[in-house]
Amino acid sequence: MTGPAPATATKPHWISPSILAADFARLGEEVTDVLDAGADTVHFDVMDNHYVPNLSVGASVLRALRQYGVTAPVDVHLMVRPVDRIIGDFIDAGADYITFHPDATESVRDSIQRIHESGAKAGLALSPGVPVSELQPVLDDLDLVLVMSVVPGFGGQSFMPESLDTVRAVRRRLDETGSGARLEIDGGINVDNVGPAAQAGADMFVAGTAIFGTDDYAKTIQSFRSALVG
Numbered sequence: 001m002t003g004p005a006p007a008t009a010t011k012p013h014w015i016s017p018s019i020l021a022a023d024f025a026r027l028g029e030e031v032t033d034v035l036d037a038g039a040d041t042v043h044f045d046v047m048d049n050h051y052v053p054n055l056s057v058g059a060s061v062l063r064a065l066r067q068y069g070v071t072a073p074v075d076v077h078l079m080v081r082p083v084d085r086i087i088g089d090f091i092d093a094g095a096d097y098i099t100f101h102p103d104a105t106e107s108v109r110d111s112i113q114r115i116h117e118s119g120a121k122a123g124l125a126l127s128p129g130v131p132v133s134e135l136q137p138v139l140d141d142l143d144l145v146l147v148m149s150v151v152p153g154f155g156g157q158s159f160m161p162e163s164l165d166t167v168r169a170v171r172r173r174l175d176e177t178g179s180g181a182r183l184e185i186d187g188g189i190n191v192d193n194v195g196p197a198a199q200a201g202a203d204m205f206v207a208g209t210a211i212f213g214t215d216d217y218a219k220t221i222q223s224f225r226s227a228l229v230g
């Protein structure tokens with residue numbers, strides 16, 4: 001048989017609800033509920049009204065979630081510039097993964113090193129249109145690659161189907177290099193496109209609106225799981 005091997009993701013699928021779509025007035029309760037409903041990790045979107053034209057929450061809110069009793073892995077997605085100064089704040093507050101965008105720092109390599117030295121896992125995010133080759137110099141150092149399936153800045157946007165090509169290209173690079181990094185897809189993910197995203201090679205799925213916008217989180221997450229195996 002010739003041709004490329006099909007995209008394979010050998011890691012368990014992780015569903016990572018984005019806090020951006022939660023009720024911020026009851027954030028501890030919302031995050032606890034969604035984890036009790038079967039979510040694997042918490043996606044913590046940080047926006048600075050500078051790198052993206054929107055403002056969300058900072059490290060003190062993550063600290064409050066930890067103090068509230070949230071023990072699940074927290075996947076921090078920094079949409080801020082510059083990233084270096086703020087990395088320590090999120091690690092002190094309890095981040096497990098810290099992901100940033102390559103054009104938001106002077107040195108991608110140094111920022112990754114800073115994350116690793118503090119004991120967290122490092123991710124790099126690709127916005128739509130950013131070439132996969134951006135990953136190349138640091139691919140071996142990454143614990144996670146995040147493919148954006150919307151333009152970063154706002155929740156509730158429509159999924160961009162062309163992002164699946166990027167997921168496939170990243171999956172190929174990860175497999176070729178033997179990297180064990182997770183491949184996360186973020187933006188407009190719902191029960192209809194989560195299966196195709198997994199087929200393309202993603203193993204971690206961010207969903208804000210499609211989870212927090214429903215009444216029964218357990219039922220919604222179960223339908224995601226069914227779509228992921230189906």
Ligand code: DX5
Nearest residue numbers: 152153155156188207208209
């Ligand atoms: C967009 C954020 C995403 C997004 C997810 O800038 O990084 O995490 O808010 O929310 P939905 O699933 O509503 O697109």
Ligand code: ZN
Nearest residue numbers: 045077186206
């Ligand atoms: Zn995000």
